[in-house]
Amino acid sequence: MISAFAILGSYSLHQSVFDVYLMIGFAFFGLILKKIGYSLEALILGLILGPIAEHGFSQGMIIGKGSPWIFFESPIAKVMWVIIALLLLPPLLAHAKRIMGTKPAAE
Numbered sequence: 020m021i022s023a024f025a026i027l028g029s030y031s032l033h034q035s036v037f038d039v040y041l042m043i044g045f046a047f048f049g050l051i052l053k054k055i056g057y058s059l060e061a062l063i064l065g066l067i068l069g070p071i072a073e074h075g076f077s078q079g080m081i082i083g084k085g086s087p088w089i090f091f092e093s094p095i096a097k098v099m100w101v102i103i104a105l106l107l108l109p110p111l112l113a114h115a116k117r118i119m120g121t122k123p124a125a126e
Contacts (some may be wrong), residue, residue, distance in 0.1 A: 029042040082087025
């Protein structure tokens with residue numbers, strides 16, 4: 020039932036069979052990624068938020084006249100970088116701990 024509505028919706032947008040084939044192709048691509056173990060949620064989130072982030076980065080670079088230091092100068096930016104570092108620290112430490120625990124003992 021869901022597949023029928025997906026096919027109907029993809030066809031009705033431009034009345035093109037190519038759109039239906041494109042939808043089926045992306046469905047198979049999604050199935051392959053799921054079988055491999057990729058997080059489809061993260062991929063979709065990246066596809067949606069990527070252009071928004073790129074636009075914001077471009078605006079920041081224009082405001083900073085090409086200097087990336089614009090992202091580090093203001094007090095709110097410094098607070099945000101500290102928060103980012105604190106959020107990245109636990110997974111990095113857990114990964115390092117896991118790697119250190121799996122190394123064979125030296126004889």
